[in-house]
Amino acid sequence: MKFGVVVFPGSNCDDDTVGVIESLGHQAVKLWHKETSLQNCDFIILPGGFSYGDYLRSGAIARFSPIMDNVIKHANDGGYLMGICNGFQVLVEAHLLPGVLLRNNSQKFISKNIYLKAATNQSLITQSLDLNNAYKIPIAHAEGRYFADEKTLEDLKANDQILFYYCDENGQVNDAANPNGSLFNIAGICNAGRNVIGMMPHPERAADPDLANIDGLEILKQLVL
Amino acid sequence: MESNESLPTLETAKKLGLLPEEYDRIQEILGRKPNFTELSIFSVMWSEHCSYKNSIVWLKTLPKDSPRMLAKAGEENAGLVDLGDGLGCAFKIESHNHPSALEPYQGAATGVGGINRDIFTMGARPIAQLNSLRFGNIELAKTKWLVKGVVKGIGDYGNAFGIPTVGGEVFFDDCYSTNPLVNAFSAGILKVGKQASAISYGVGNPVFIVGSATGKDGIGGASFASEDITAKSSEKLPAVQVGDPFQEKLLLEASLEIIEAGCVIGIQDMGAAGIICSTSEMSAKGEHGMIIDLSKVPTRQPNMKPFEILLSESQERMLIVVEKGREHEAKKIFEKWDLNCEQIGEVTDTKRLQFFQDGQLVADVPADDLVLGGGAPIYHREYREPAYYQEFKKFKIDSVQDLEAGEISKAFDFLMNHPNIASKKWVAEQYDSSIGRANRNTNAPSDAAVVKVHGSKKSIVITVDCNSRYVNADPEEGCAIAVAEAARNIVCSGGVPVAITNCLNFGNPYVPEVYWQFVGAIKGMRKACLAFETPVTGGNVSFYNQSSDEGPVFPTPTIGMLGILEEASQKMTLDFKEEGDLIYLVGESVNDIASSEYLYSYKGVKASPSPHFVLETEQKIQGGVASLIQQSLIQSAHDLSDGGLLVALAESSFPRQKGFAINSDQNIRQDAFLFGEAQSRVLVSVAPEKQVAFEAQLKSQTIPFNALGVVTGHDFIVDGQIVSSQASASASFHTALEKALN
Numbered sequence: 001m002k003f004g005v006v007v008f009p010g011s012n013c014d015d016d017t018v019g020v021i022e023s024l025g026h027q028a029v030k031l032w033h034k035e036t037s038l039q040n041c042d043f044i045i046l047p048g049g050f051s052y053g054d055y056l057r058s059g060a061i062a063r064f065s066p067i068m069d070n071v072i073k074h075a076n077d078g079g080y081l082m083g084i085c086n087g088f089q090v091l092v093e094a095h096l097l098p099g100v101l102l103r104n105n106s107q108k109f110i111s112k113n114i115y116l117k118a119a120t121n122q123s124l125i126t127q128s129l130d131l132n133n134a135y136k137i138p139i140a141h142a143e144g145r146y147f148a149d150e151k152t153l154e155d156l157k158a159n160d161q162i163l164f165y166y167c168d169e170n171g172q173v174n175d176a177a178n179p180n181g182s183l184f185n186i187a188g189i190c191n192a193g194r195n196v197i198g199m200m201p202h203p204e205r206a207a208d209p210d211l212a213n214i215d216g217l218e219i220l221k222q223l224v225l
Numbered sequence: 226m227e228s229n230e231s232l233p234t235l236e237t238a239k240k241l242g243l244l245p246e247e248y249d250r251i252q253e254i255l256g257r258k259p260n261f262t263e264l265s266i267f268s269v270m271w272s273e274h275c276s277y278k279n280s281i282v283w284l285k286t287l288p289k290d291s292p293r294m295l296a297k298a299g300e301e302n303a304g305l306v307d308l309g310d311g312l313g314c315a316f317k318i319e320s321h322n323h324p325s326a327l328e329p330y331q332g333a334a335t336g337v338g339g340i341n342r343d344i345f346t347m348g349a350r351p352i353a354q355l356n357s358l359r360f361g362n363i364e365l366a367k368t369k370w371l372v373k374g375v376v377k378g379i380g381d382y383g384n385a386f387g388i389p390t391v392g393g394e395v396f397f398d399d400c401y402s403t404n405p406l407v408n409a410f411s412a413g414i415l416k417v418g419k420q421a422s423a424i425s426y427g428v429g430n431p432v433f434i435v436g437s438a439t440g441k442d443g444i445g446g447a448s449f450a451s452e453d454i455t456a457k458s459s460e461k462l463p464a465v466q467v468g469d470p471f472q473e474k475l476l477l478e479a480s481l482e483i484i485e486a487g488c489v490i491g492i493q494d495m496g497a498a499g500i501i502c503s504t505s506e507m508s509a510k511g512e513h514g515m516i517i518d519l520s521k522v523p524t525r526q527p528n529m530k531p532f533e534i535l536l537s538e539s540q541e542r543m544l545i546v547v548e549k550g551r552e553h554e555a556k557k558i559f560e561k562w563d564l565n566c567e568q569i570g571e572v573t574d575t576k577r578l579q580f581f582q583d584g585q586l587v588a589d590v591p592a593d594d595l596v597l598g599g600g601a602p603i604y605h606r607e608y609r610e611p612a613y614y615q616e617f618k619k620f621k622i623d624s625v626q627d628l629e630a631g632e633i634s635k636a637f638d639f640l641m642n643h644p645n646i647a648s649k650k651w652v653a654e655q656y657d658s659s660i661g662r663a664n665r666n667t668n669a670p671s672d673a674a675v676v677k678v679h680g681s682k683k684s685i686v687i688t689v690d691c692n693s694r695y696v697n698a699d700p701e702e703g704c705a706i707a708v709a710e711a712a713r714n715i716v717c718s719g720g721v722p723v724a725i726t727n728c729l730n731f732g733n734p735y736v737p738e739v740y741w742q743f744v745g746a747i748k749g750m751r752k753a754c755l756a757f758e759t760p761v762t763g764g765n766v767s768f769y770n771q772s773s774d775e776g777p778v779f780p781t782p783t784i785g786m787l788g789i790l791e792e793a794s795q796k797m798t799l800d801f802k803e804e805g806d807l808i809y810l811v812g813e814s815v816n817d818i819a820s821s822e823y824l825y826s827y828k829g830v831k832a833s834p835s836p837h838f839v840l841e842t843e844q845k846i847q848g849g850v851a852s853l854i855q856q857s858l859i860q861s862a863h864d865l866s867d868g869g870l871l872v873a874l875a876e877s878s879f880p881r882q883k884g885f886a887i888n889s890d891q892n893i894r895q896d897a898f899l900f901g902e903a904q905s906r907v908l909v910s911v912a913p914e915k916q917v918a919f920e921a922q923l924k925s926q927t928i929p930f931n932a933l934g935v936v937t938g939h940d941f942i943v944d945g946q947i948v949s950s951q952a953s954a955s956a957s958f959h960t961a962l963e964k965a966l967n
Contacts, residue, residue, distance in 0.1 A: 009471070009474075009475055009562065009563065010385070010471050010474055010475075012385075012386070012387025012474065012660065013387075013660065015661075016660065016661065016662045019662060019679070020662070034561075048660075049385075049387060050384075050385040050387075050470070050471060050474075052471065053385065053469070053470070053471030053472075054385070054471075055471070108377075108654075108655055109380050109381070109384055109655050109656075109657070110654060110655075111384075111653075111654055111655065111656060111657045111658050111659065112654050113659075113667060113668070136668075138659040138667070140384070140657040140658075140659055140660060142384075202659065204662070205659045205660065205662055206659075207662075208662055208677075210665065210677055210793050211662065211663075211664065211665055211667060211668075211677065212665070212667070212668045212669045213659075213667050213668050
């Protein structure tokens with residue numbers, strides 16, 4: 001599988017994302033936002049960061065970058081597209097994923113390891129994850145509180161589009177384990193076509209035995225099974 | 226140039242912060258009276274911030290040599306250390322105290338921006354940041370406002386810039402209520418041989434200004450940082466710069482790209498004193514001159530005067546001298562990143578800086594006379610031992626009552642809840658610490674930050690340390706302790722200390738008692754750096770940290786130390802691992818409570834000398850701990866520092882929710898044993914099967930040690946009595962700071 005990691009001005013997790021994909025033995029190229037070609041990539045990732053400084057709303061400007069026309073076309077044609085953190089914010093701004101990401105209820109940037117639980121096996125990224133396991137991976141964001149109206153939430157549930165919940169170390173999904181106030185502890189979702197994925201936590205940052213932080217590797221391995 | 230009548234007088238020179246003899250010297254250098262632009266140039270370049278005129282005599286006594294040094298103190302924007310494997314580490318610490326006192330958010334944010342530019346202007350990609358923060362009484366509304374503003378400023382800037390903040394220190398004392406200290410540290414990695422230099426030469430080579438446009442923010446910031454904070458300081462608000470981490474991120478990528486392209490003769494960031502500082506320092510170093518057309522500098526507003534453009538400290542800018550004929554390459558790179566890249570002049574052989582605006586020569590000054598090591602003044606300041614020093618030495622431990630029966634819990638609880646001891650989680654969680662896939666401490670805490678160097682097996686091990694209460698009590702001993710503690714933190718993490726950078730925060734150098742503190746601190750730093758073979762690679766001096774009402778802050782020479790960890794497997798962590806592991810103290814318990822948090826805050830005794838410290842003992846203990854780690858004889862290592870033994874035991878217990886049962890030493894006062902801060906002691910835990918080998922190893926090195934007890938399931942037990950449960954101590958420790966700030 002050939003991965004393309006889009007680099008917007010202000011993206012800062014592009015190197016991390018490329019590095020982890022390469023460590024999985026797959027090719028990853030950077031796609032500069034001013035270009036339009038996706039270089040025949042099978043899987044596009046919008047990485048974390050502060051695209052265009054995020055001075056307006058996170059992700060609000062990046063969706064107008066030249067490369068996004070073809071990224072959107074790729075997704076509409078059924079190609080895989082995943083947004084991590086700021087990438088997730090860009091995907092909701094581009095209406096490729098439903099809902100919005102609001103400022104954390106603490107009103108602060110939060111950087112720490114949290115626990116994550118897969119909600120379903122019916123998606124590429126969760127296909128063989130243990131639904132009873134709590135995966136420990138970092139979050140690092142100021143605007144990660146997932147919110148959607150009731151109709152959208154009903155659709156998400158009905159279509160099994162919720163992929164990840166924040167949970168405690170025993171896998172319990174509860175308020176105490178919700179770091180940012182997301183509705184129903186939602187940490188990641190996919191679109192109805194199941195080819196567009198968004199998540200706030202950073203699996204790529206927990207994928208190296210040298211860091212004693214490896215649960216993210218299990219999640220990313222799902223992409224290349 | 227103006228006619229003689231319109232030229233400024235001595236009065237103007239004084240208003241700009243120059244001394245009468247400095248004004249005379251400027252006239253001598255120029256052979257005429259300076260105009261206002263030139264006078265402004267000298268006033269900022271000869272300010273302490275740029276010229277080190279009141280400190281350089283003593284700074285030169287510090288050791289700066291080692292076989293690992295690729296760029297020594299004063300040679301470049303930051304020190305550069307050879308890590309081996311063809312890699313170098315550029316690292317430095319710098320203060321942003323005065324701006325943060327007035328506008329904590331922007332002051333702290335631009336401090337982070339400035340220190341990172343010092344690193345990437347050398348061609349090194351920053352990989353980790355630390356910071357050292359000191360605030361006043363936490364009960365004051367103003368302090369809470371400053372803490373929240375500074376932490377948010379550091380977080381917002383560093384998080385968007387995309388470099389992890391992996392550690393630091395936060396300390397509270399009344400002496401910092403008016404003058405908080407904000408010291409920011411950054412370390413970056415480059416390939417040896419690929420480093421850039423802050424130099425200019427080659428007649429006809431074009432000079433470019435790149436990055437943000439120049440505005441009126443931060444004009445005179447360097448001079449502002451070189452005077453006392455007064456009630457009128459808030460009128461200097463324009464002297465505080467405004468930061469834009471997005472621009473900084475673009476500037477980082479573009480700068481590294483152009484350095485890699487190989488068309489750069491020299492590059493320097495614009496920090497203090499803006500364009501004038503970069504043009505003069507680069508020209509003086511390369512023994513060349515420059516002609517600069519200020520009309521070509523992109524500005525944020527029209528009609529900026531020459532001195533405003535020259536002195537502006539607008540952030541996120543660089544000055545680059547490019548090889549003639551390769552201008553288009555430079556322009557193409559900056560165009561890619563949507564950044565300004567304007568040629569504003571060229572290199573000459575005159576050794577003079579000639580600034581034009583609208584075709585008129587507005588300033589003409591020799592580059593070398595502006596800079597440190599050239600014509601900038603050097604002063605030997607008077608110093609005098611302050612009366613308090615001998616008073617503090619008179620302290621007798623017997624004048625303080627030892628803990629009463631059952632009082633351990635109360636004192637322990639007090640310390641767990643004290644903002645200087647309690648966890649700094651509330652601060653740390655606002656900083657992105659996991660970006661870059663390099664922080665090796667996230668799930669494996671160590672005394673110092675351990676950061677993976679990608680493309681190599683090595684890690685850098687970094688820490689910032691200074692207990693300024695010790696330095697105040699005894700500048701020489703206190704500063705030696707700061708260096709020793711930094712080295713101890715690195716050794717306890719498995720690293721080898723290699724070099725330091727320093728941030729010297731003091732009061733007004735014209736006050737002899739303040740200058741005595743400065744001189745003492747330098748002597749102590751010299752002594753300790755020689756002992757640990759950690760040369761000083763640079764840093765900065767921040768004087769005038771004092772207000773008219775409250776006097777100077779504690780002398781605070783913050784030490785930023787760099788160590789190297791060769792193999793991941795040699796990393797040591799601080800947390801207790803298994804129930805039943807044996808707990809030992811490496812080093813000796815001493816009947817000493819001097820300058821401890823216990824004595825100062827719990828007992829309320831402010832006057833005491835610095836804690837017990839013998840440099841030779843310290844070296845021996847560190848050597849012993851290093852050998853224990855190398856031979857895999859210990860499970861954990863944690864140095865004893867603020868709060869003493871019981872606090873260290875608690876800190877080792879928290880990560881894995883363990884407890885401990887120890888016995889105290891009947892020959893030592895109970896408070897000294899549990900809460901004293903005598904130096905050169907390390908808490909270690911040992912698996913039972915390694916006990917014999919562990920003891921044999923220390924005996925063979927004649928290193929003193931004591932068996933304290935054992936790791937247990939949950940409670941904290943001293944001499945059979947429960948001092949606290951792990952859970953309740955943990956709750957206090959981890960939430961005290963947040964509660965105090967609300």
